[in-house]
Amino acid sequence: MSIAYFNGEYLPLDAVRISPLDRGFLFGDSVYEVIPSYGGHFFLLDQHLQRLTRSLAAIRLPSPYGPTQWRERLDGLLQRNADPATPDLGIYLQVTRGVAPRDHAFPGEVRPTVLAMVSPIRPLPATTRRQGIAAVTAPDQRWARCDIKATTLLANVLARQAATEQGAQEAILLRDGHVTEGAASNAFAVLEGVVVTPPLTATVLPGVTRSLVLDLARNAGYPVCERDLAASELQRADEIWLTSSTREVLPVTRLDDHPVADGRPGPVWQQIHAAYQHAKSEAHTSASMLPPEGM
Template sequence: MTEVYLNGAFMPLAEARVPVLDRGFLFGDGVYEVIPVYHGQPLRLAAHLDRLERSLAGIRLANPLSRAHWEHLFTRLIASQAAENQAIYLQVTRGAPPVREHRFSKCVEPTVFVMTKPMAPRDPRIAEQGVAAVLREDIRWQRCDIKSISLVAAVLLRQEAADHDAEEALLVRDGWVVEGSTSNVFIVQDGALATPPVGPELLSGITRELIIELSERQGLTLKQRPLSVEDCRRADELLICSSTRELLPVTRLDGAPVGQGQVGPLWRQLDAAYQACKTELMRTPHG
């Protein structure tokens, strides 16, 4: 039976309940994080908790738990699952005031929810065929650097990609590709990598930061600069990344081949480095 944490108590998932007046339910007023776990070890935990702090500050909500408390919750929930590779999902909302009101209510405790689920292995066909993506106008709000639970725009965009047999929708804002609906974007051109710079129009992905670090370790050239639609269409390689999907090669964009339409050498190099990073994490003693 799956165990979750909700507002100070561990319980079966089927028994977890929140009030209908919870602001997360009524307004999408909250933030979340997704943290990959390999062999019982969270990857880049400190970076995820740092981003949680930034997201909470962005919506003017104090962090309800200390880092030690968060880590205790994660350790217990990870141990409750049989799967070695998991994804932690945590969500903090502004809680449930006595009445529905747009303005913040005073003296309301935040709602804190945490669960884990098994993380499926990557489909081996991806390494041979890559995935498809489509370009779509960015219809989201102006603070995409906050990992908000208000995700209806991202849901619609990701579903539109699925409707076209694509893995992801790459989002275009004022002519520039900023990120995917649930991922960050890299291109490869003339042997060099590029990715859009951090700003309010995109989420600073933890996996994105790891890919940047791995690129530096591999001695690759990488620039953080705006990417135009044509940059993506003419790229030799196009890559997307996220915490649970890791790094994926995009070989088709809007039905047209990216580069030669094949998985490229820089994806293979970076993916090997990423897998080595995971292996090193698995060798680290549990703290």
């Protein structure tokens, strides 16, 4: 059983008890992060903590901890879950507005609930590297503030389930004829040598991986364009990718049951994937863990 962090304590995940009056449970009144770690080192932790701060501010929930306290707590979690069999872990971190009698308006005095738990990140399977993944397009039925990493994910769940039922691994969401993002990922297309991704508006999560991938593409010399991406452009894209912290950069080779270009992961993806693996290993060798607590 893995160890979780819950309101100031480390305990086995199955010993965590969450109140039925928790506003995260009742209203989805909460935000979250998913932070990857490789070989015991966080990857892009500062960027994830900055986005957490932004999400908390957007829902007017004072952050229970500052950046150093978050780091200490998350480092403690990684150390307690260290296991050579699963060197790479994703940390799921959720902050809810806390426990109070059920009423939509914010309660007066309430302590936020903080939960962090881990799950293994598996390397990209060789078949995915060779063959890519299938995706389907689906209507974007989410709310108007998708830039907040809120736990109210029902529309994302339904879109991902629709994709799964069609034998695909992700749904690419369309709003007003344009791509917003994936059900749990950001979307990219390569069109005539240009790496295109939708701009950061209220309908797109500012993905940490998205930002790194844009930098990697620029550094590799590709023109990069953050602009509206029409659904019709996906049909003639040379490459389509989906990015997220745990699935990294995935090449989409089938869309709505049609091959994307020649149906194989493209050369730009190959290069960006390699650059991403390099960035991970660099962070691993240059990162220094905080000393264990008490030192």
